[in-house]
Amino acid sequence: AGAEEADGSSLTLGYFPNITHAPALVGVQDGIIPGALGEDVAFDTRIFNSGPDAVNALFSGEVDAAYLGPSPAVNGWAQSEGQALHVVAGAATRGTGLVVREGIDSLDDLRGTTLATPQLGGTQDVALRWIAEEQGWDVDTAGGGDLSIVPQANAETVDAFALGEIDGAWLPEPHLSRVLAEDDAHLLIDEADLWPQTDGRFVTTHLAVGAEFLDRNPEVVEDLLRGHIASVDLLNEEPERARAAAGDHLESLTGARLDPGITASAFDNVAFTVDPVAPSLLAGADRAEAVGLLEPVDLNGIYALDLLNGLLAEDGRERVAGLEG
Amino acid sequence: MPDTDVRDDRRRVRGLDALELQPRRGTGERSAAETAGRIWAATWPKLAAVALVLLAWQAVVWSGWRTEFVFPGPDRVLPTLFREITTPEFWEAVQVTMRRALTGFALALVVGVIIGIAVSQFKPLRVAIGSLITGLQTMPSIVWFPFAMLLYGISESAIMFVIVLGAAPSIAGGLTSGIDYVSPSLLRAGQVMGLRGVQRYTVLIIPAALPMFVTGLKQGWAFAWRSLMAGELLVIINQQNSIGWALSQARQLNDAERLLSYIIIVLVVGIVIDVFFNWADRALRRRWGITGS
Amino acid sequence: MPDTDVRDDRRRVRGLDALELQPRRGTGERSAAETAGRIWAATWPKLAAVALVLLAWQAVVWSGWRTEFVFPGPDRVLPTLFREITTPEFWEAVQVTMRRALTGFALALVVGVIIGIAVSQFKPLRVAIGSLITGLQTMPSIVWFPFAMLLYGISESAIMFVIVLGAAPSIAGGLTSGIDYVSPSLLRAGQVMGLRGVQRYTVLIIPAALPMFVTGLKQGWAFAWRSLMAGELLVIINQQNSIGWALSQARQLNDAERLLSYIIIVLVVGIVIDVFFNWADRALRRRWGITGS
Amino acid sequence: MTTVTETPARTAAVEIQDISKVFGHGKGAVTAIDGMSVTVGTGEFLAIVGASGCGKSTLLSLVAGLEQPTTGSVDAGGHKVAMMFQEAALFPWLTVGANIEVPMKVNKVPRAERRKRVAELLDLVRLTGFDRKRPHELSGGMRQRVALARALAQDADVLLMDEPFGALDAMTRDILHDELERIWREKELTILFVTHNVREAVRLGDRVVLLSSRPGRVIDAFPVEGERPRRIDSVQIAEQAATITDRLREEVSRHA
Amino acid sequence: MTTVTETPARTAAVEIQDISKVFGHGKGAVTAIDGMSVTVGTGEFLAIVGASGCGKSTLLSLVAGLEQPTTGSVDAGGHKVAMMFQEAALFPWLTVGANIEVPMKVNKVPRAERRKRVAELLDLVRLTGFDRKRPHELSGGMRQRVALARALAQDADVLLMDEPFGALDAMTRDILHDELERIWREKELTILFVTHNVREAVRLGDRVVLLSSRPGRVIDAFPVEGERPRRIDSVQIAEQAATITDRLREEVSRHA
Numbered sequence A: 001a002g003a004e005e006a007d008g009s010s011l012t013l014g015y016f017p018n019i020t021h022a023p024a025l026v027g028v029q030d031g032i033i034p035g036a037l038g039e040d041v042a043f044d045t046r047i048f049n050s051g052p053d054a055v056n057a058l059f060s061g062e063v064d065a066a067y068l069g070p071s072p073a074v075n076g077w078a079q080s081e082g083q084a085l086h087v088v089a090g091a092a093t094r095g096t097g098l099v100v101r102e103g104i105d106s107l108d109d110l111r112g113t114t115l116a117t118p119q120l121g122g123t124q125d126v127a128l129r130w131i132a133e134e135q136g137w138d139v140d141t142a143g144g145g146d147l148s149i150v151p152q153a154n155a156e157t158v159d160a161f162a163l164g165e166i167d168g169a170w171l172p173e174p175h176l177s178r179v180l181a182e183d184d185a186h187l188l189i190d191e192a193d194l195w196p197q198t199d200g201r202f203v204t205t206h207l208a209v210g211a212e213f214l215d216r217n218p219e220v221v222e223d224l225l226r227g228h229i230a231s232v233d234l235l236n237e238e239p240e241r242a243r244a245a246a247g248d249h250l251e252s253l254t255g256a257r258l259d260p261g262i263t264a265s266a267f268d269n270v271a272f273t274v275d276p277v278a279p280s281l282l283a284g285a286d287r288a289e290a291v292g293l294l295e296p297v298d299l300n301g302i303y304a305l306d307l308l309n310g311l312l313a314e315d316g317r318e319r320v321a322g323l324e325g
Numbered sequence B, C: 001m002p003d004t005d006v007r008d009d010r011r012r013v014r015g016l017d018a019l020e021l022q023p024r025r026g027t028g029e030r031s032a033a034e035t036a037g038r039i040w041a042a043t044w045p046k047l048a049a050v051a052l053v054l055l056a057w058q059a060v061v062w063s064g065w066r067t068e069f070v071f072p073g074p075d076r077v078l079p080t081l082f083r084e085i086t087t088p089e090f091w092e093a094v095q096v097t098m099r100r101a102l103t104g105f106a107l108a109l110v111v112g113v114i115i116g117i118a119v120s121q122f123k124p125l126r127v128a129i130g131s132l133i134t135g136l137q138t139m140p141s142i143v144w145f146p147f148a149m150l151l152y153g154i155s156e157s158a159i160m161f162v163i164v165l166g167a168a169p170s171i172a173g174g175l176t177s178g179i180d181y182v183s184p185s186l187l188r189a190g191q192v193m194g195l196r197g198v199q200r201y202t203v204l205i206i207p208a209a210l211p212m213f214v215t216g217l218k219q220g221w222a223f224a225w226r227s228l229m230a231g232e233l234l235v236i237i238n239q240q241n242s243i244g245w246a247l248s249q250a251r252q253l254n255d256a257e258r259l260l261s262y263i264i265i266v267l268v269v270g271i272v273i274d275v276f277f278n279w280a281d282r283a284l285r286r287r288w289g290i291t292g293s
Numbered sequence D, E: 001m002t003t004v005t006e007t008p009a010r011t012a013a014v015e016i017q018d019i020s021k022v023f024g025h026g027k028g029a030v031t032a033i034d035g036m037s038v039t040v041g042t043g044e045f046l047a048i049v050g051a052s053g054c055g056k057s058t059l060l061s062l063v064a065g066l067e068q069p070t071t072g073s074v075d076a077g078g079h080k081v082a083m084m085f086q087e088a089a090l091f092p093w094l095t096v097g098a099n100i101e102v103p104m105k106v107n108k109v110p111r112a113e114r115r116k117r118v119a120e121l122l123d124l125v126r127l128t129g130f131d132r133k134r135p136h137e138l139s140g141g142m143r144q145r146v147a148l149a150r151a152l153a154q155d156a157d158v159l160l161m162d163e164p165f166g167a168l169d170a171m172t173r174d175i176l177h178d179e180l181e182r183i184w185r186e187k188e189l190t191i192l193f194v195t196h197n198v199r200e201a202v203r204l205g206d207r208v209v210l211l212s213s214r215p216g217r218v219i220d221a222f223p224v225e226g227e228r229p230r231r232i233d234s235v236q237i238a239e240q241a242a243t244i245t246d247r248l249r250e251e252v253s254r255h256a
């Protein structure tokens, strides 16, 4: 679906082969999303490995909608000065935390250790730096200071932890469950504990739509949202069946089935909701600013939740809140 | 007459001595035994190498240097490998990847040859973009993807674009070097005979530059393949699995067994292609009268 | 006497004609004007190329083909570039990367030369691992990381390991090809003169193989640099920023302006290195009496 | 400046006027040729002799247009020029037959015709049946003969030959002398023939030009008398050769 | 099967027994040499003549150990063998001086000594002052002379020379004949000397061996009479050369 032909006759959805993208996995596997779009809209998918690639694809109109983590969504919003995309729904919350090796039992023990985060300036990275800041530790972006924070890819982190190269890592699922299962590690901080203001919820995955596509084809986006809501509901109402479907889809994408134990534990740690938990995005951006990683970004307008709220209202459900003011 | 016979016998005996020094030549067609011997000579070192590697690998694993799920031994990897290659999906992936590799390489070949000739022909062009070509070559494929996507969208063409950008410089570079090193006496001979324009290239320059060109092709293949792998791991196109994607997924999931399986597969592909290039190279050298050391 | 003068004059006039055909030789030292002319000839095509590229780029941007945040023009990228290169951090990053590149390449050179000579010397070794070398070359750097980490942890050594694995095969391959194509008549001359062992290599084989070897080095550099970029974007080591890291960050943040800035920087580095290789190549050809076309 | 510009009656095919050739720059410069003028008539067989390194090959290169004179001018009057180099300079990747075909391909000779001429030429140089061999499978003298065949295949008006028979035995050389003379007659070629064998020069040449060394200049020119075909072992040739050799010896010893 | 195994009184330096050499396999096989036996005495100067392509270069390669005979044996009795190839085979990346130094480096001659000998040898081949030039800056004859200097620098007992003076003018060749003869005398070398110039063969050789072509065999051997140093233009040499040339001519025409 090139940018030129955004006439609503087709929709290309991007997502990752990852448990936190389960609404997409289930929705595609069980035909919920294509079903919601109807016969007239050609549905296509693109599977990405990383957020920036997906954002790039949104930028150039290669995909019309994509499931994204908060950092890529914010970056995309900031880089395009608010022109490229809108978040139309939440998809998943929670599912990250700081795992550390045995012997580190309190925050104070972290001093002098080496910890990994998935990406410099990413939500997990910001969370860890935020904690360090609160403790009054001196940390820099190049891995130095009282606490050495090294950004590296999750796969590398898992290996590095197993080899004793690092003392802990702030990881998303399913890497989190994997480390917990395979190494002598324990969860020091569940990220949910950092978000008392949102009842422990914080955004992990969004559904974002290209701004132009949204402008021209609101009805297609509405159908997409319908499918998305159905997928999320399925995940919450029939977890067994939905998880099996997600697992099947993952296997077809990655060629391998994850260890069932790890999958189960990962699913348990993630919660699926259409609420984008807007305050957590705002607070995350504030924290990033506070630790000096992000230029001030005006997130006003990143959410376009009217369609979602309309659908929720149809079902008589509670509205979700965006950023007001 | 008896004297001749004796001499003949003696000659035969000496001939056997000579046989030990080098393959006996000029004795009519080669026998089946000889052919078998040659195949054996070409095979045993490879088999020995494989056996040695497997043994060493297993030994390292048994030594308990690293835990099994970080560094599994052949006892675990080989079954995984076998399981992989017996699925039809695997062969589809191989097919997709090989098709991309070959078309991409063919494209890179055309582009590389045109650029190589143009650069070695026009001096200002060489000064202007000669170094740029190597510059492009040093660019990691990953940075090309945003551009590829801008130009072609997420499509096969985008992957082709990255392959061409990766491989064409090597091919062009090999050709340019080859052309630069064409013996001046052959160039003079060509000039006197009135070779000009296209004919000058087809009859003289390209054949004379072939040895370096083939070396460039080999390098170009390696670049093409690496670029392809980098491209395939970014995104799945048209729901088609591929080797690069499988490799990256194995890595993402820290699935050491599958990762090693796919490494072996990539190695095997690389070796098969190299055997082909070597064959071309040897044929070339035979033609030129340069027998291998 | 007057007759001779007339002839001399005529000769001088004809000499000027000849000058137009080719640089006048044998007329003592070159004048400053000539030197300036040569520098100009070596520079203007490059400047023209840069100007052309910038113009075309800006034109594409002005045409509104893509929005500015996807594909910013030079008017936005050049200031960003300028801002980057005026920070001390940038120069530290360049220093870190160049140090890694050069040490890695030096290491790859040693390993490549040893392997190249060993392979071209021992026939069974060539049969056994010759193709494996190309096989290794086709392996994307990404798959080496788990091994690098297994062997060296998160350290400079891990990056060196990846560079060597990337570059050494090219260097070895270039050397092997070069050795394979040494003219048989020179080899025979060497044999008769009793060149053997190390001396055979230092006096005959290596110099004779130099042209292809240099081509291999150039390719090796490209591989080394690409592997380094891939290595640097995986992890920050010892709190050191680097070009590869900056590149990957720009990509992570979808920051097209910084990405393009760093692409330009990588290109410039590549071009500078290539100029060096070209200089070596030309010196070589002058020695061999092969004057460029 | 002893420039001998003896112009024969016929029209000039190659006009070499007051040329000089300097290799290299500055201190390392070598003046290979200095102030040489020669006029070669159409249909003339000019033999050139001179000490080793006196600039004979350089002269032929200048005539063939492979190098530009530093001063002076060379004018081959638009004639097609073929050259046989001192080294055979065959294309190593082509068979003997294909090598000989190259100039015919340039001249767009049809395929069948090419085949025929290759066979004829190989026959001429006494290498029948060698057309599928590659240069590296030939002996030095054979390669030289293939180069001769290739030069003849070019169908040029002016033929430059740089020691073409140097690597041949006396017998084969005699045969090729006869053949070359015949072709020269039949096709009315103009030939510049460099040789170290003064007898050979007298055997074949209409005129023998003697060059001095470092820098190369024409120091003498000897018109050759005697009806063609001459016999190389004839007394007349021996006598003339002796005269030229004496002159050459004088020149070389003047330099040593 | 006319194998001439004329053994001179002195002990053998090179013993060639009943060798044959076949190039290639199957249908394309070429028998370059078949059933040849020659014994070269220590200190003998053996000249070898034969038609182009008869296997002279191949024979020298076999003696030098560069090729293995298909049958038969070649025994150089442990002597050090130097060879001057038909093509100069200089290392193009080295200067003339460095080229001549190569065999001395092999023999571990000290640096200063090397320099001195290079100057001497260049003087010998009349190329004084050329030591900093590169091969591509030399004329064909000059390259041949550098190759001669390099071969002499090897300090071998047995010297194989493949048409060493083919690209030289008569005068330079005469000088080098004298020099070669002097060195041969002084160092008591054994020399195998291939040439197409029968006079040269008679001028230098103790014995002239005549080879037939395809396959190469020894068909005749002529001991050369006459006190040394002989003059190449002497009547005696001319007569002997005529005899040998006649024999050669007979042989070549028998083949044609």
Ligand SMILES: Nc1ncnc2c1ncn2[C@@H]1O[C@H](COP(=O)(O)OP(=O)(O)OP(=O)(O)O)[C@@H](O)[C@H]1O
Binding pocket: D023, D024, D030, D031, D032, D050, D051, D052, D053, D054, D055, D056, D057, D058, D059, D086, E136, E137, E138, E139, E140, E141, E142, E167
């Ligand atoms: N490319 C070159 N660079 C420098 N000097 C050169 C070059 N070519 C030839 N010369 C010099 O020019 C002179 C004449 O060389 P040329 O090859 O013409 O001699 P020649 O008469 O053909 O000798 P020969 O009979 O030995 O072949 C020699 O002194 C040689 O050193």
Ligand SMILES: Nc1ncnc2c1ncn2[C@@H]1O[C@H](COP(=O)(O)OP(=O)(O)OP(=O)(O)O)[C@@H](O)[C@H]1O
Binding pocket: D136, D137, D138, D139, D140, D141, D142, D167, E023, E024, E030, E031, E032, E050, E051, E052, E053, E054, E055, E056, E057, E058, E059, E086
């Ligand atoms: N490498 C080879 N492969 C095939 N045939 C060869 C090879 N080398 C030589 N020959 C053949 O062997 C024969 C003898 O060659 P050789 O070079 O010994 O001749 P030669 O006596 O030195 O001739 P010339 O006087 O022309 O140099 C020739 O017929 C040649 O074609």
Ligand SMILES: [Mg+2]
Binding pocket: D056, D057, D058, D086, D162, E139, E140, E141
């Ligand atoms: Mg010459």
Ligand SMILES: [Mg+2]
Binding pocket: D139, D140, D141, E056, E057, E058, E086, E162
């Ligand atoms: Mg020979």
